[in-house]
Amino acid sequence: MNQWIILFNKEMKEAIRNFKWIWIPLVFxxxxxxxxxxxxxxxxxxxxFGGFPEGSMLEFPLPTGPQVLAETxxxxxxxxxxxxxxxxxxxxxxxRNSGTNIMVLVKPVSYVAYIVSxxxxxxxxxxxxxxxxxxxxxYYTFQLIESVPISYVIKGAVVYxxxxxxxxxxxxxxxxxxxxxxxxxxLTLGITIIISLMSSITPDxxxxxxxxxxxxxxxxxxxxxxxxxxxxxISCTIVLIxxxxxxxxxxxxxxxxxxxxx
Amino acid sequence: MSLIITEQxxxxxxxxxxxxxxxxxxxxxxxxxxxxxxxxxxxxxxxMLTGLMNPTSGTITFDQRYRGDRRQFIGYLPxxxxxxxxxxxxxxxxxxxxxxxxxxxxxxxxxxxxxxxVGLDDSKKKRIAGYSGGMKQRLGIAQALVHSPxxxxxxxxxxxxxxxxxxxxxxxxxxxxxxxxxxxxxxxLHDAEEICDDIFIxxxxxxxxxxxxxxxxxxxxxxxxxxxxxxxxxxxxxxIKNMDWLRHMQGTKNKLTITVNDIDVAREALLSNxxxxxxxxxxxxxxxxxxxxxxxxxxxx
Ligand SMILES: Nc1ncnc2c1ncn2[C@@H]1O[C@H](COP(=O)(O)OP(=O)(O)OP(=O)(O)O)[C@@H](O)[C@H]1O
Ligand SMILES: [Mg+2]
Numbered sequence: 108m109n110q111w112i113i114l115f116n117k118e119m120k121e122a123i124r125n126f127k128w129i130w131i132p133l134v135f136x137x138x139x140x141x142x143x144x145x146x147x148x149x150x151x152x153x154x155x156f157g158g159f160p161e162g163s164m165l166e167f168p169l170p171t172g173p174q175v176l177a178e179t180x181x182x183x184x185x186x187x188x189x190x191x192x193x194x195x196x197x198x199x200x201x202x203r204n205s206g207t208n209i210m211v212l213v214k215p216v217s218y219v220a221y222i223v224s225x226x227x228x229x230x231x232x233x234x235x236x237x238x239x240x241x242x243x244x245x246y247y248t249f250q251l252i253e254s255v256p257i258s259y260v261i262k263g264a265v266v267y268x269x270x271x272x273x274x275x276x277x278x279x280x281x282x283x284x285x286x287x288x289x290x291x292x293x294l295t296l297g298i299t300i301i302i303s304l305m306s307s308i309t310p311d312x313x314x315x316x317x318x319x320x321x322x323x324x325x326x327x328x329x330x331x332x333x334x335x336x337x338x339x340x341i342s343c344t345i346v347l348i349x350x351x352x353x354x355x356x357x358x359x360x361x362x363x364x365x366x367x368x369x
Numbered sequence: 370m371s372l373i374i375t376e377q378x379x380x381x382x383x384x385x386x387x388x389x390x391x392x393x394x395x396x397x398x399x400x401x402x403x404x405x406x407x408x409x410x411x412x413x414x415x416x417m418l419t420g421l422m423n424p425t426s427g428t429i430t431f432d433q434r435y436r437g438d439r440r441q442f443i444g445y446l447p448x449x450x451x452x453x454x455x456x457x458x459x460x461x462x463x464x465x466x467x468x469x470x471x472x473x474x475x476x477x478x479x480x481x482x483x484x485x486x487v488g489l490d491d492s493k494k495k496r497i498a499g500y501s502g503g504m505k506q507r508l509g510i511a512q513a514l515v516h517s518p519x520x521x522x523x524x525x526x527x528x529x530x531x532x533x534x535x536x537x538x539x540x541x542x543x544x545x546x547x548x549x550x551x552x553x554x555x556x557x558l559h560d561a562e563e564i565c566d567d568i569f570i571x572x573x574x575x576x577x578x579x580x581x582x583x584x585x586x587x588x589x590x591x592x593x594x595x596x597x598x599x600x601x602x603x604x605x606x607x608x609i610k611n612m613d614w615l616r617h618m619q620g621t622k623n624k625l626t627i628t629v630n631d632i633d634v635a636r637e638a639l640l641s642n643x644x645x646x647x648x649x650x651x652x653x654x655x656x657x658x659x660x661x662x663x664x665x666x667x668x669x670x
Contacts, residue, residue: 113467117453124455206451210512213419214468215440365421368387368412369449 111220118228127194131232134190135183135240142179143247146170172248172255173328179244180267183237184321188274188299191233195275196291198225199282199359209365218360222283226352229275234268255328263327266341270320273344274299280351283359317344370432372397372520372550373418378427380413380574387413389574390427395520395567397432400546402561402582403554405571406668411554412448414571415524418552419445435519441470444513448524448554450505454498458489461497462511469516476515483511488537502529510538514545521545523553527560539563558664562586570667577667582660590657591616592632594639596625597652605644614638628658 122128150169170178199222202208212221245260277298281291306318313319314336323333323340371394378391388410395401403411416422418429420439435442452461459480466476484493487507492500500508506529513521526542527535542551543564555561561568561582568585570578578585596602601622609615609627614635617628629635632655639645640653 110468113464117464121453121455206447206449207453209421209447210445210450210452210465210509211468213421213440213443213445214465214516215438215470216468363422365416368416 110217111224114216114220114224115228118225122228122232127232131190131194132236132239135187135236136243137240138182138186139179139240139242139244140247142182143175143244143251146175146178147247147251169252172253173259173325175248175252176244176255176260176263176328177325179241179248180263180321180324183240183267184270184303187237187240188271189296191229191236191271191274192278192292192295195229195278196282196288196295198229198279199355200286200288200291201282203364204286204288212364219356222279222356222359223352226276226279226355229279230272233271233275237268237271238264256331259328259331262331263324266320266327266333267324269341269344270317273317273320273348276348276351280355283355283362315339315343317347320344370397371395372432372435373552374430375418376428376430378414378417378429379425380410380417380422381425386574388417388424391571391574391576393569393576395550395552397519397550399566400542400551400553400564401567401569402565403552403569403571404556404558404561404664405554406556408573409556409571409668410574411556411571412524413574415445415522415552415554419443419522441516442519444516444518444521446506446509446513446521446523446526448528450509450512452497452500452505452508455496457494457496458500458504458508458511459484459493461508462515465512466515469518471516479515479517480511483514484508486541487511503531503534506530507534507538510541514549518549520550520552523551525554525556527555528557535560558661562660570664572668578663586660589660589663591628592630592635593656593658594627594629594632594635595652595654595656596620596627596639596650598623598645599649599651600647602645602648605648608644609638609642612638 147169197204199208202211212218241264245255248255274295277295278291281294285291285294302313302316302318303321304318306313306316307322310319310322317340319334319336319340323337326332326334373393373395375391375393378388378393379386380388391410391414393403393414403414405411413422417424431439431442456464462480462483463473463476466479467473471479484490487510489504489507489511492504497505497508506526510523510526513523523542527538530538539560542553545551546564551564565582568579568582569576580588602620602625603622606618606620606625609618612635614629614631615627616630619626627635636655
């Protein structure tokens with residue numbers, strides 16, 4: 108147990124020193140503020156600069172609170188995920204490429220602790236950033252647009268967090284599997300985009316998929332209820348997360364720590 | 370009692386053997402050197418002993434008493450140690466100590482002690498990113514020792530150091546030898562001769578000579594006579610070619626190096642040789658060949 112804490116602390120310290128604990132939350136904070144604020148001002152902006160004839164009776168309705176929250180989640184899902192992937196693509200591959208893992212793994216370090224402590228830290232950073240960004244998004248939505256029942260907001264956010272965990276696990280998994288940082292990033296992003304896209308195009312075929320989570324959290328914001336087959340997709344996602352962590356550990360254990368001597 | 374025994378240890382990289390059927394036996398409580406030229410397979414061997422690399426074939430056996438995770442008992446300094454540059458030297462050694470099983474307090478205490486031992490007292494609060502190669506080497510030694518391992522494995526610990534650093538580290542190793550077993554690799558025989566008890570000379574992944582250093586020195590030392598004359602000695606040298614005390618001879622116009630079987634007979638024969646005396650001897654010196662000559666001989670060919 109002690110070793111887990113030591114390894115986790117090292118990840119934490121590293122991410123603080125290279126400012127990951129500043130700029131990743133910052134991105135989520137900005138996204139969280141921008142979305143409700145622009146939704147609020149958009150009708151005015153369109154009215155004044157939209158080039159519509161003076162006095163025309165067009166009305167631009169404000170979006171609803173749940174809509175704004177869903178749009179914010181959409182922003183997190185694109186820019187937020189991109190930032191997380193770029194920040195952590197080298198989480199294992201980077202240490203292996205630079206050789207800094209050698210003097211660590213030659214100590215009696217548990218491979219499970221080495222991998223899982225990285226996952227825990229990464230997930231903590233992602234979830235914290237998301238939470239603070241979403242907290243601000245809810246605050247401005249409540250202030251500027253309309254309030255949404257708090258329980259809906261919290262439930263929806265918790266559900267969406269599982270999707271973010273899926274993304275961090277995917278980064279870790281590929282970072283164990285492959286050497287190239289760019290490859291890790293491309294694969295993770297590619298897969299998340301495909302899963303999300305396919306899930307919205309053919310939801311019937313992908314009821315189980317992690318890509319359905321975002322739409323479940325949308326409907327929770329709306330009505331407090333998730334869509335159909337909610338538990339199926341949640342349990343599949345959790346199983347996939349656990350499976351990928353286990354496979355990462357196995358693969359990492361079986362890999363030679365040193366493959367060349369220079 | 371051997372700490373580690375390897376049998377037919379082999380490592381192949383895409384069909385070429387870097388280590389080829391190596392049989393080593395590393396004894397406890399002494400210092401063992403793995404000596405060999407560049408590319409001999411030293412680093413590859415050490416990587417397999419630490420478990421960082423998997424052997425292609427062959428076995429590595431540790432002493433019964435050190436069962437379980439062998440990493441507990443080993444401290445390792447890689448040839449090119451890579452650190453987290455964002456840590457300070459002190460933080461790194463404490464981290465390594467904690468990973469080695471020490472409590473935070475013990476690790477900090479041990480770090481203090483080791484950093485002053487390796488001479489990094491002044492820079493321990495600096496980020497490692499700003500360390501020189503020699504400083505990293507010293508830091509690497511400190512992190513290898515921090516959890517008090519039974520065996521320390523050092524891959525070319527002095528190659529990256531200046532002459533003073535080299536002397537410091539060799540001196541340090543001499544001290545460590547009292548308490549810990551040491552296995553280290555080097556391509557300089559002199560370093561091995563200074564502190565080692567056992568030596569394995571490797572070449573192309575194979576052991577060419579092995580044994581107790583003192584015994585090897587005795588075995589391979591041969592009496593040698595250096596001769597210098599004012600007149601050319603070349604023509605005369607042919608006259609002793611077939612003497613039975615002569616082993617080997619090589620020279621230039623005025624100089625001759627003669628390796629002999631029996632130093633007394635040879636000295637007698639040479640000093641009583643009238644023709645030789647007429648060539649006006651300016652130098653007559655008796656010495657012994659060293660392991661160096663042997664090392665050069667086995668590694669050059
Ligand atoms: N990943 C690899 N692929 C192919 N060949 C390799 C690889 N790693 C090492 N080698 C080869 O294995 C041989 C032994 O290398 P090794 O680094 O063990 O030698 P060494 O004795 O440590 O040399 P040096 O004194 O230069 O450090 C070399 O010929 C090297 O080219
Ligand atoms: Mg080497």
